[in-house]
Amino acid sequence: MSDNILDKSDSSGPEMSVEGRLSFDMKKMFFLSLGIAVFLLVYLAPQLPDAIDPMGEHFALSKQAKGALAVFLLAGIWWVFEVVPIGVTSITIGVLQILFMIRPAKETFEDFMDPSVMFIFASIVIGLVFTKTGLTKRLAYKMLNVVGEKTSMIYLGCFVVTAALSHIMAHTAVAATVYPLLLTIYSLYSDDVNEKTQFGKGLFMGMAYVAGAGSIITLLGAARGAVALGFYKDIVDKDISFFTLSYYMFPIGWIMVFILWGFFMVFFKPEKKTVPGLREKVKYLSSKMGPITQKEIVAALIVGVCILIMSLRSFVPILQPIDKTALILISTILFFVLGILDLDDLEAVPWNIILLFAGAMSIGFCLWDTGAANWMAVNWLTMFKNAPSFVFIMGIAFFVMMMTNFIMNVAAIAIVLPVALVIAPYLNVAPEVILFASLVTSGMPFLLLVGAAPNAIAYDSKQFTTGEFFKAGVPASIILMIVTGIAVLVIWPMMGMPISLN
Numbered sequence: 001m002s003d004n005i006l007d008k009s010d011s012s013g014p015e016m017s018v019e020g021r022l023s024f025d026m027k028k029m030f031f032l033s034l035g036i037a038v039f040l041l042v043y044l045a046p047q048l049p050d051a052i053d054p055m056g057e058h059f060a061l062s063k064q065a066k067g068a069l070a071v072f073l074l075a076g077i078w079w080v081f082e083v084v085p086i087g088v089t090s091i092t093i094g095v096l097q098i099l100f101m102i103r104p105a106k107e108t109f110e111d112f113m114d115p116s117v118m119f120i121f122a123s124i125v126i127g128l129v130f131t132k133t134g135l136t137k138r139l140a141y142k143m144l145n146v147v148g149e150k151t152s153m154i155y156l157g158c159f160v161v162t163a164a165l166s167h168i169m170a171h172t173a174v175a176a177t178v179y180p181l182l183l184t185i186y187s188l189y190s191d192d193v194n195e196k197t198q199f200g201k202g203l204f205m206g207m208a209y210v211a212g213a214g215s216i217i218t219l220l221g222a223a224r225g226a227v228a229l230g231f232y233k234d235i236v237d238k239d240i241s242f243f244t245l246s247y248y249m250f251p252i253g254w255i256m257v258f259i260l261w262g263f264f265m266v267f268f269k270p271e272k273k274t275v276p277g278l279r280e281k282v283k284y285l286s287s288k289m290g291p292i293t294q295k296e297i298v299a300a301l302i303v304g305v306c307i308l309i310m311s312l313r314s315f316v317p318i319l320q321p322i323d324k325t326a327l328i329l330i331s332t333i334l335f336f337v338l339g340i341l342d343l344d345d346l347e348a349v350p351w352n353i354i355l356l357f358a359g360a361m362s363i364g365f366c367l368w369d370t371g372a373a374n375w376m377a378v379n380w381l382t383m384f385k386n387a388p389s390f391v392f393i394m395g396i397a398f399f400v401m402m403m404t405n406f407i408m409n410v411a412a413i414a415i416v417l418p419v420a421l422v423i424a425p426y427l428n429v430a431p432e433v434i435l436f437a438s439l440v441t442s443g444m445p446f447l448l449l450v451g452a453a454p455n456a457i458a459y460d461s462k463q464f465t466t467g468e469f470f471k472a473g474v475p476a477s478i479i480l481m482i483v484t485g486i487a488v489l490v491i492w493p494m495m496g497m498p499i500s501l502n
Helices: 026-043 063-081 086-099 105-113 115-133 135-147 151-165 171-189 198-215 224-236 242-267 278-289 294-312 324-337 343-347 351-370 372-382 389-404 409-427 431-442 453-459 466-495
Strands: none
Touching: 026 063, 063 086, 063 351, 063 372, 063 466, 086 105, 086 351, 105 115, 105 351, 115 135, 115 171, 115 294, 115 324, 115 351, 115 453, 135 151, 135 171, 135 278, 135 294, 151 171, 151 198, 151 242, 171 198, 171 278, 171 453, 198 242, 198 453, 198 466, 224 409, 224 431, 242 431, 242 466, 294 324, 351 372, 351 453, 372 389, 372 409, 389 409, 389 431, 389 466, 409 431, 431 466, 453 466
8 A cells, every 4th residue: 555655755734645635734734823823913903103213204004014014924934834835825925915905916916927036937947958958067077076075175166156156147047057066966975866965955055045145246146236226326325336345245255155164064064074986977977978069059158148248237338228137038038949948848947936936026015015114124223223333233234134034135125225324324324334234134145045046946956944944044144144243343444444424
């Protein structure tokens, strides 16, 4: 009878037993019920007091805004404890907004096809192409030939390459490109690629973490930098150049990369110190692949040109009006037109991950549109209006870090930065340090998969659960806050950044 028993290892929530009856995972049912209970508690709660900023402006929490907070909390609980597949939680976000009349259906589900979601889709397709053509294996073999057989050096090599690429291309695209490379590397570490190991957890989670660390260093790593500089220009009437941003962010980003390497060596220490015979095996496999194929060359050219044009948008005025999503989707179209991909490949796209980000976009816009985000930000920041300047700066950095774990980092910046820059002069805090501290923590959401696309892409490896990701993210986030504090107190003042207005 054992042949008829369903494999339950990757399922969520209720499952079918051999007899066809539903059986329940009590732990998952508890957290599923907890999410619903929290939702109802917040949604049905009495009217909460207005948030009031230092200028005396009131921010009321409407019934719709209260509903947005309720959905936000339910989604957080369900995502962390994975009571249902993460994509199903995202669908729930949309359904609850409509059923409880928080937002109209048209607005709610439009977010599921937001340009950022389509950008993630196109990035994942690039990863599929690199895997199918063999480019991934070539790159993996070249890297392993350089870093050698020590697992600590394999960690470091993968992390450095990921962070460096995030300087010149969107960290989502970097993660999608590097991910299949890591799968190839892991296949040489473990005979069973589906086996969960400490090395596998550290390799894939580490990729996601350092992609964020690398992306804070230039404006090319993510859209959040350009958005933040736009708000800064509007409010402070002062420009921050591309190179000024990189000057201040470079040491922080790379300090985090090397600290994260140490972090993963401690918390996810590989079972093997070395992989004996790896170099010889890599040389054999590389020679067996033969010369580079026409499909590999065409795929590399398509991706390279797309990345180049997206990078030039920051410098070439004629390209600026063209959205980066349209540019990267051109690569997807060309892959199918030229026969590099086919229908089977389209069906292999991990739609669970795409839905995850669709839901994240929807709850982010929901918090923004209903005013719930402003209410939270003002309530939080006014708590620090009489605090020492360092405490105020770190309070902002912490709030941005927490918000960006739940909603897109661009939205977190858009919510917090305008309020923070208004309050800062009352505490004699220079606006520059507010801007840069916010950008540091917004780039490294280590707690939830929805915080950044690389997190979700790494999750597709099935090496870790959402709970394991969250547990690792707690100490990593504490480290991030410590590094940000050192930057504010020591590193940036030494580099010439003003911390106070005097």
